[in-house]
Amino acid sequence: MKKAIIVGASSGIGEEMAKQLSERGYQLGLMARRIELLNNLNDELGGNHVVMQMDLQDFNDAENKMKAMISELKDVEIIILNSGIGTEEYQLDWKYQKQVIDVNVSGFVLMSTVAMDYFLKRERGQIVGISSIAAHISSGLALTYCASKAFVSSYLNGLRSRARRSKLPITITTIEPGFVDTPMVKSEVPWMAPVGKAVSQMVQGIENLKQHIYITKRVRWVAWFIKIIPNWLIRRFI
Secondary structure (H helix, E strand, O other): OOEEEEEEOOOOHHHHHHHHHOOOOOEEEEOOOOOOHHHHHHHOOOOOOOEEOOOOHHHHHHHHHHHHHHHHOOOEEEEEOOOOOOOOOOOOHHHHHHHHHHHHHHHHHHHHHHHHHHHHHHHHHEEEEEEOOHHOOOOOOOHHHHHHHHHHHHHHHHEEEEEEEEOOOOEEEEEEEEEEEEEEEEEEOOOOOOOHHHHHHHHHHHOOOEEEEOOOHHHHHHHHHHHHOHHHHHHHOO
16 A cells, blocks of 8 residues: 655645545555544544644754654655645744744654655655746735745755755655645635545646656746746836
């Protein structure tokens, strides 16, 4: 049986990914802060998965929980790092900014490190990091979130180089979604992708061992356009 761990499985993309991977026959390690939602999800999926509460802001506990989950599942093929927070920043608030950095940056690096160490010992595997198209945008109304996702994409690219130098079949997959219809998106926005469609494309790319996945596929052209458009013009809109 194929095995995967999803960090941030309690709602949104992580929840839908758990449902779709479960349908494909995976045994899952479901991890998130809200244990009641994880238990409900596990019950919905037949109760055959391993549930573990974890708060990425508690670094020592998070590291121990990830190692315990790997040990319990045994022979994990895929570790999906989906946890992330972010909202509009109408005022600069250090407490909020620190929370975003702790979860989206520090927690992400910690989980990536544990996952990479495990796959190097296992001599194969796949790390999937959920970044965002926001990695290519510096928005004044979401500057901490955008910066955190830029870090995630850059870190995964570096991790990919490290995996390549190991000469082991370790795949690093970066997923950069645009707007996906999840509780994290608070308002109506253009090109909103249904979560089922978005995750279906993600799962297909993961199983095909893609290194970079844009969701939906046309978001690739958005990223390309952002790179060539003058910065002064971008500032007029964000």
